[in-house]
Amino acid sequence: MKRVVYSGIEGRSLGYWSMMGVLALFILLAAGSFLYMEHSGHHVTGMNNQIVWGIPHVFAIFLIVAASGALNVASISSVFNQSIYKPMARMSAILALTLLAGGLVVLLLDLGRADRLIVAITTYNFKSIFAWNIMLYTGFFVIVLTYLWTMFDPAMHKHTRKAGTAAFIWRLVLTTGTGSIFGFLSARQGYDAAIMAPMFIIMSFAFGKAFFLILLLGIYNLTNRSISADLIERLKNLFGVFVAAVLYFAVVFHITNLYAAEHADYESFILVNGGIYTAIFWIGQVLIGGVIPLILLYSPMFAHSVKSIVTASILVIVGGFANIYGIVVGGQVFPLSLFPGQEVSSSFGDGVVNSYVPSLPEILLGLGGVAVAMGLFLFAIKVLRLVPNNLNAEHTETTSEVPC
Numbered sequence: 121m122k123r124v125v126y127s128g129i130e131g132r133s134l135g136y137w138s139m140m141g142v143l144a145l146f147i148l149l150a151a152g153s154f155l156y157m158e159h160s161g162h163h164v165t166g167m168n169n170q171i172v173w174g175i176p177h178v179f180a181i182f183l184i185v186a187a188s189g190a191l192n193v194a195s196i197s198s199v200f201n202q203s204i205y206k207p208m209a210r211m212s213a214i215l216a217l218t219l220l221a222g223g224l225v226v227l228l229l230d231l232g233r234a235d236r237l238i239v240a241i242t243t244y245n246f247k248s249i250f251a252w253n254i255m256l257y258t259g260f261f262v263i264v265l266t267y268l269w270t271m272f273d274p275a276m277h278k279h280t281r282k283a284g285t286a287a288f289i290w291r292l293v294l295t296t297g298t299g300s301i302f303g304f305l306s307a308r309q310g311y312d313a314a315i316m317a318p319m320f321i322i323m324s325f326a327f328g329k330a331f332f333l334i335l336l337l338g339i340y341n342l343t344n345r346s347i348s349a350d351l352i353e354r355l356k357n358l359f360g361v362f363v364a365a366v367l368y369f370a371v372v373f374h375i376t377n378l379y380a381a382e383h384a385d386y387e388s389f390i391l392v393n394g395g396i397y398t399a400i401f402w403i404g405q406v407l408i409g410g411v412i413p414l415i416l417l418y419s420p421m422f423a424h425s426v427k428s429i430v431t432a433s434i435l436v437i438v439g440g441f442a443n444i445y446g447i448v449v450g451g452q453v454f455p456l457s458l459f460p461g462q463e464v465s466s467s468f469g470d471g472v473v474n475s476y477v478p479s480l481p482e483i484l485l486g487l488g489g490v491a492v493a494m495g496l497f498l499f500a501i502k503v504l505r506l507v508p509n510n511l512n513a514e515h516t517e518t519t520s521e522v523p524c
Contacts, residue, residue: 124207125509129343131502143495150488153481154229166479171452175445175478176230179486182327182444183223183493184257184298185320188291189328189362191216191264193355195291198267198284204351207508208336209284213268214500215332216291220260222493226486249301256294263287272505295321302447309386310451315376319369326362327440330433333359335497337430339507347511349424356429360417363436366443367410386454389473390446397450400442409439449476 129136157164167174193212197205228234244251267283270276299320302311333355340347374391377383390401413432415422422428453474501507 126207126210126505127507127509128502128504129339129507131498135342136498136502140495140498143491143498146484146491147488147495149484150229150486150491153484153488154234157481157485158234164479165482166477167482168474168476170474171449171476173448173452174230174476175449175482176226176485176489178441178445178448179489180223180227180230181298181448182441183219183226183489185295185324185444186327186331186440187216187219187223187260187324188295188298188321189324189326190219190332191287191291192325192328193332194267195284195288198281199288201281204354207511210268210271210504210506211336211501212332213264213271213287214504214506215335215497216328217261217264218493218496218500219328219331220257221496222489222491224257225492226489229485230482249297249304253294253297253301256290256297259290260287260294263290291324292321295324302451308451308454308456309383310390310447310454312383313373313376315369315373319366319373322362322365322369323440323443326359326366326436329355329359329362330436330440333433334430334437337426339501340511341426343507345507345509345511351511352426352429353424356417359429359433359436360414363410363413363417363432366440367406367414370405370410370443389454390450394450394473397446397453400446400450404442405439405446407439408435409443413439452476 131137165174191212193205194209194216195212196202197209197212228237241254244254246252263283263286267280267287270280270283296317299317302308303313303316305311336355337347337352339345374387377387390397392398394401413435416428416432416435453476455472455474
């Protein structure tokens with residue numbers, strides 16, 4: 121068997137530095153937006169007393185969920201001993217870390233008092249799912265970094281499968297914790313569902329795989345590296361299964377809610393008469409994020425087309441963002457059921473569907489998190505040996521590694 125040779129990309133081209141420059145610009149805009157909102161106060165955002173998680177939280181949750189799924193390729197290689205995926209494990213693990221870092225940056229800066237993070241770190245309320253997540257995020261960094269160490273250090277190769285198994289279990293627990301944030305909130309008709317936890321797990325598989333495919337195929341195209349058609353086909357088929365599973369869980373979630381009388385009004389709102397939120401569900405989540413990508417992935421018309429895979433991946437990311445937006449914001453705009461079975465109205469706005477229009481600083485802060493994630497990833501593949509020089513079939517059936 122031939123050995124896999126890893127290397128970093130040169131990162132000297134105009135395209136690379138232009139891309140890094142654009143990402144740096146978005147990071148600076150995000151920093152300025154944070155300072156503006158921190159100085160001016162909550163009223164300059166689109167949020168209000170009813171909508172307390174705005175679009176920055178949507179970006180943060182989306183990136184955190186995608187981070188868990190980005191580790192999927194590494195998990196398949198180590199936990200399930202699929203050697204064809206092993207050369208991509210390093211890229212998979214580093215992408216998971218950078219996506220989580222980007223999501224946590226947005227989450228931290230959107231809380232209003234970022235300086236009080238030390239309180240969350242040192243004081244725990246173990247009845248709070250948010251406190252659990254602090255430990256889950258920290259543990260994810262530690263375990264995945266250890267996993268990367270076992271892949272880089274030849275003396276540690278014998279522990280790679282153990283570290284990979286630990287990372288696989290931890291990422292499932294992490295995404296379960298993220299989904300449980302919503303599943304445990306019984307006051308909101310849009311949340312309050314045990315299926316939220318497994319639904320977030322399968323969403324992570326699809327969103328993370330979409331990011332991974334775009335970056336993998338983009339890097340190999342721009343650096344003129346070779347990748348086998350068989351490997352691309354395997355990745356495409358696995359991706360398609362995840363996309364279809366997300367649609368399946370969406371169907372089960374809404375059918376289950378329709379069965380429960382207490383959720384009937386919310387389902388009518390989301391599926392039929394919710395205006396922009398109904399459009400986000402049917403057009404953004406279902407059509408753009410599910411149906412069209414499946415056509416691009418499985419239609420004979422687009423067979424063996426790398427462009428169709430990249431396009432499908434981009435659409436899944438757009439649809440996934442719409443999915444999280446519908447869950448986070450759509451679940452908040454629908455009025456609380458203070459007295460089930462009774463109509464409630466007051467001068468405070470009880471019983472009224474709330475409105476939310478994201479402000480420019482909120483959007484820039486969210487985009488800054490994406491820029492942080494992508495910037496860290498591009499920097500990592502430049503300075504570390506993460507990218508296999510060749511992913512042809514004869515090179516992928518191996519567990520041996522030598523430095524470039």
